[in-house]
Amino acid sequence: MNGAGTDADVHVILQGAKGSVQSYFITSSRDLGDIASATIWHKNNGSGPGWHLGWIKVTDKQTGGSLTWNCNRWLATDEDDGKIQRKVRASGCR
Numbered sequence: 001m002n003g004a005g006t007d008a009d010v011h012v013i014l015q016g017a018k019g020s021v022q023s024y025f026i027t028s029s030r031d032l033g034d035i036a037s038a039t040i041w042h043k044n045n046g047s048g049p050g051w052h053l054g055w056i057k058v059t060d061k062q063t064g065g066s067l068t069w070n071c072n073r074w075l076a077t078d079e080d081d082g083k084i085q086r087k088v089r090a091s092g093c094r
């Protein structure tokens with residue numbers, strides 16, 4: 001997909017049943033519990049910030065368990081509904 005990548009600064013918040021963390025490469029000394037959602041946004045900087053987010057995968061390095069959630073939305077001011085932040089969860093991406 002043309003222009004689907006981004007060179008903007010990307011941020012993620014993972015929201016678990018027991019708390020949340022914020023970073024791109026995420027580590028946590030705490031057990032977050034079952035992951036309920038991930039909030040993902042970028043700063044709309046760089047030369048091609050518009051980003052098509054197909055899916056996210058969250059892997060728990062301790063348990064080896066992982067989940068994959070589909071998004072298939074743009075985070076772009078000039079695509080889709082113009083939003084550059086999405087909340088991704090099992091039930092969908094908005």
Ligand SMILES: [Ca+2]
Pocket residue numbers: 003004005006007048049050051
């Ligand atoms: Ca782009």
